[in-house]
Amino acid sequence: MNHGLPGLEEIRQAAELVYETMPPTPQYKWPLLSARAGAEVWVKHENHSPVGAFKIRGGLVYMDWLKRSHPEVTTVVTATRGNHGQSIALAATRSGIRPVIVVPRGNSIEKNRAMRELGAELIEEGDDFQAALEHATKLEQENGWHWVPSYHPLLVTGVATAALEFLSAVPELDNLYVPIGMGSGISGMIAVRDALGLKTRIVGVISKHAPAFALSLAAGSVVEHPAATRIADGVACRKPTDTAIEVVRAGADRILQVDDDEVEAAMRFYFSDTHNLAEGAGAVGLAGLLQDRPRGGSRVGTVLGGGNVDSDVFAKVLHRAEGAAESGISALAAG
Structure with a gap:
């Protein structure tokens, strides 16, 4: 298409x-x-x-592909204001992959709590989504983690x-x-x-x-x-x-x-x-x-x-x- x-x-x-x-x-x-x-x-x-x-639908499809195509991946990292992060946290945890989620400071308290309960390791960094995203990509480069974009x-x-x-x-x-x-x-x-x-x-x-x-x-x-x-x-x-x-x-x-x-x-x-x-x-x-x-x-x-x-x-x-x-x-x- x-x-x-x-x-x-x-x-x-x-x-x-x-x-x-x-x-x-x-x-x-x-x-x-x-x-x-x-x-x-x-x-x-x-x-x-x-x-x-x-967002859960995309996370499930992405993590299924990742698990099959790159079984060596043990940690994923992404940035979110909440719903993308919940999706990735749920799907990654179910696939046996560690999810690290970066959110901006002052993000939704209840979304943050939900992401943690779904298995995410939450990091608060930056004043808006773009700043959180830039920090997440830095973590990817420093640690060799797999980056999950917001659009794919x-x-x-x-x-x-x-x-x-x-x-x-x-x-x-x-x-x-x-x-x-x-x-x-x-x-x-x-x-x-x-x-x-x-x-x-x-x-x-x-x-x-x-x-x-x-x-x-x-x-x-x-x-x-x-x-x-x-x-x-x-x-x-x-x-x-x-x-x-x-x-x-x-x-x-x-x-x-x-x-x-x-x-x-x-x-x-x-x-x-x-x-x-x-x-x-x-x-x-x-x-x-x-x-x-x-x-x-x-x-x-x-x-x-x-x-x-x-x-x-x-x-x-x-x-x-x-x-x-x-x-x-x-x-x-x-x-």
Whole structure:
């Protein structure tokens, strides 16, 4: 496929591997969300995975390949804000491999605890994800450990299994809104859309406060830019990869940017309309879907990519006074 994207048979084989650890996650049409959006809204619930996020699929596929292809590897190292790290910790530990995970200082307390319980040796270093990543690559070079990147064809193949479930179950979506952090999720969705020959338009959604991906697309090359989102840390990308940029440029319809107020509103909407917990990055797609109304069509979808939000953070989101952004989204949704 274009830009090294996996084909249908490769994704189906990956799904069989993933299903040894977890069942397919559901996709539901939610009536209250549909009423809010003025369209039929389908949600893919990757928050229902064993680590509460879609990343587990990529970790399982990557570690299976690593164990078979490089049995000499005893330690892997990677950087994360939480969900990628949980995925690698679970998959590596199950494969008998030691996982060392680097997170930035001030990272989610509950995600850190979850990674440790899944077997990770956690190191806190740097002020943001990119700084943590640079420290992790330094550890790789100093110790001879195996580096697990945040974007890799095997990770894309793994997370594409969620896209295959979603688009097989609901193949006639007009628009599908997919959050973008480093890009594996949207790359998997593009791969499946193309492999199935569907007409669905895939719209990427990023945080307005972490614009590096959009700036890179506009420039035609990697552009580094600070990420300063207060709520959507899972998409706080400061420096995307060139491969992900090319995949999105070729396969996505367009990119939307949502601000933190819109994301927090979407988190509340998920809770009130579906009684599902969404972390900030997990709600970015819904925020984009609602911002885009009524342009998106009559049958639309999004991915609730993760529900791993700290309790105190979510409590503040729930109790935060409704601001102008939420009122604006509601007005658009009713229009």
